[in-house]
Amino acid sequence: TMEEQSDRSSKRKVVAVVGGGLVGALNACFFAKRGFDVEVFESREDIRQAKVVKGRSINLALSHRGRQALKHVGMEEKIVSKGIPMHARMIHSLSGKQSPIPYGKKGQFILSVDRANLNKELLTEAETYSNTKLNFDHKLQDWNAETGLMTFVRCDGSKQQIEADLIVGCDGAFSAIRKQFLRRSRFNYSQTYIPHGYMELTMPPINGEFAMKPNYLHIWPRNTFMMIALPNLDKTFTCTLFMPFEEFEKITTGDEVIEFFQKYFPDAIPLIGVDALKKDYFRLPGQAMVSVKCSPYHIGNKCVLMGDAAHAVVPFYGQGMNAGFEDCIVLDEIMDKFNDDFSAVLPEYTRVRVPDDHAIADLAMYNYIEMRAHVNSKWFLFRKYVDNFLHLLMPKKIIPLYTMVTFTRTRYHKAVERWHWQDKVINRSLMLSATGAALGGSYLLIKNPPDINKLIIPAEKMWNRLLALRTA
Numbered sequence: 001t002m003e004e005q006s007d008r009s010s011k012r013k014v015v016a017v018v019g020g021g022l023v024g025a026l027n028a029c030f031f032a033k034r035g036f037d038v039e040v041f042e043s044r045e046d047i048r049q050a051k052v053v054k055g056r057s058i059n060l061a062l063s064h065r066g067r068q069a070l071k072h073v074g075m076e077e078k079i080v081s082k083g084i085p086m087h088a089r090m091i092h093s094l095s096g097k098q099s100p101i102p103y104g105k106k107g108q109f110i111l112s113v114d115r116a117n118l119n120k121e122l123l124t125e126a127e128t129y130s131n132t133k134l135n136f137d138h139k140l141q142d143w144n145a146e147t148g149l150m151t152f153v154r155c156d157g158s159k160q161q162i163e164a165d166l167i168v169g170c171d172g173a174f175s176a177i178r179k180q181f182l183r184r185s186r187f188n189y190s191q192t193y194i195p196h197g198y199m200e201l202t203m204p205p206i207n208g209e210f211a212m213k214p215n216y217l218h219i220w221p222r223n224t225f226m227m228i229a230l231p232n233l234d235k236t237f238t239c240t241l242f243m244p245f246e247e248f249e250k251i252t253t254g255d256e257v258i259e260f261f262q263k264y265f266p267d268a269i270p271l272i273g274v275d276a277l278k279k280d281y282f283r284l285p286g287q288a289m290v291s292v293k294c295s296p297y298h299i300g301n302k303c304v305l306m307g308d309a310a311h312a313v314v315p316f317y318g319q320g321m322n323a324g325f326e327d328c329i330v331l332d333e334i335m336d337k338f339n340d341d342f343s344a345v346l347p348e349y350t351r352v353r354v355p356d357d358h359a360i361a362d363l364a365m366y367n368y369i370e371m372r373a374h375v376n377s378k379w380f381l382f383r384k385y386v387d388n389f390l391h392l393l394m395p396k397k398i399i400p401l402y403t404m405v406t407f408t409r410t411r412y413h414k415a416v417e418r419w420h421w422q423d424k425v426i427n428r429s430l431m432l433s434a435t436g437a438a439l440g441g442s443y444l445l446i447k448n449p450p451d452i453n454k455l456i457i458p459a460e461k462m463w464n465r466l467l468a469l470r471t472a
């Protein structure tokens, strides 16, 4: 049993990782690499043995933070080689016009990776460590924060009691481990379901080739509605449609689906296919998206929450998994600093990581509200041009927020502070140049006044055009 095991090799502490998803599987590698006895407990069956059901290939954007974590356990190369680089966004306008906006310089790209494959590769890597054991069909039902005793239930209804020196809660947004935290005083918790849902649709290849240019993150920004598409190795795209639940509920027949796409994403209809669209759309209902923030992440020297169990974020920054993977590096660095002493490591992890995970949760929610409010293709293009122009003008001074988030390991809360500071600088310099122009202009006007009426119209037209960008 676990007791015997921990008695026998008393020097080797037992770490129980609850949840064998993306973060749990990666964490198992991190802890095994440090020489702990690692036991992973996953409620589902081993996804590597499930018959290859031609299900939907769900994909995710992997960026710098996540790659650094994979690199730490020697997995970066293996995962990157099976990812598809996306060097730019491809903005689809209502008229079907496609405009690329690069993510940055040549080498700056993000990767579209298959979620199921990533999970399988990480589980297999964890298993290569002799001091790691994977336990599938083990659903955590309850655990005791004082004794560290966990109760798992199997699908045949039997129960198993297991204890460990450290419990790492990686059991996702609806974490059972976190339930115990909720019963304790001074535990802060907030969760927000947003009114939008998401639905995945598949865009098949056309004549064996990608239906659209593959090395792009395709976006159809339509204020209230949005669709994005990421490429897969099998030359399909997985499209994610974001729409308020009340809109999902209005569409009940295949024809209404086509009517809706005709209105908002006309160019996507021939690419997905009318029949496929009518069928795919009713495969599953719109899925909910929740944002969870909590603190502290630990209890004593016994338990720590990581990944979505600690911070579920809305996906409007493509950072959820990247942040959860970065959690693993941060904890590992603190373990080095405090020599694996959990009573010092866990409080320090909460102190260091809570501000950053809360910052990315806020950023993602802010971007959701921003995209929903007034981001259509013109405004998206305009904003990114301004970002990139200012960055070109003052590369050291102005770094676009998404660059700090996606291509650096700048602490998330520092990136937000810098973004606010830069916004002030930009607004001030815009004000300065505007007043400068106004003063200079008015001086010239006084000196030789032109026929003012001829001026008003173009200025007003230009201003209205600018505003129209936001609402068109």
Ligand SMILES: Cc1cc2nc3c(=O)[nH]c(=O)nc-3n(C[C@H](O)[C@H](O)[C@H](O)COP(=O)(O)OP(=O)(O)OC[C@H]3O[C@@H](n4cnc5c(N)ncnc54)[C@H](O)[C@@H]3O)c2cc1C
Pocket (backbone or CB within 6 Å): 018, 019, 020, 021, 022, 023, 024, 041, 042, 043, 044, 059, 060, 061, 062, 138, 139, 140, 141, 170, 171, 172, 173, 174, 175, 176, 177, 198, 240, 289, 306, 307, 308, 309, 315, 318, 319, 320, 321, 322, 323, 324
């Ligand atoms: C639409 C959408 C798009 C996204 N796009 C991106 C993206 O582009 N880039 C990105 O970085 N992130 C993205 N994310 C976020 C990403 O999916 C999550 O952040 C990531 O999956 C979190 O990993 P996790 O291991 O913490 O949790 P999960 O992946 O949810 O894994 C939790 C695991 O715990 C298991 N479990 C649950 N309860 C129990 C229990 N009681 N006992 C035992 N096991 C249990 C589950 O079976 C599961 O295997 C997206 C999310 C959504 C919804």
Ligand SMILES: COc1ccc2c(c1)CN(c1nc(C(=O)N(C)c3cc(Cl)c(F)cc3C(=O)O)c(Cl)s1)C2
Pocket (backbone or CB within 6 Å): 059, 060, 061, 089, 103, 110, 217, 219, 228, 230, 240, 315, 316, 317, 318, 367, 371, 402, 405, 406
């Ligand atoms: C699989 O499901 C999903 C769902 C949502 C996302 C992803 C995968 C991947 N996502 C990325 N977002 C950024 C980003 O920084 N921003 C600000 C953006 C935010 C939105 Cl919402 C958007 F549509 C484009 C960009 C953009 O800049 O391209 C990246 Cl960089 S990658 C969002």
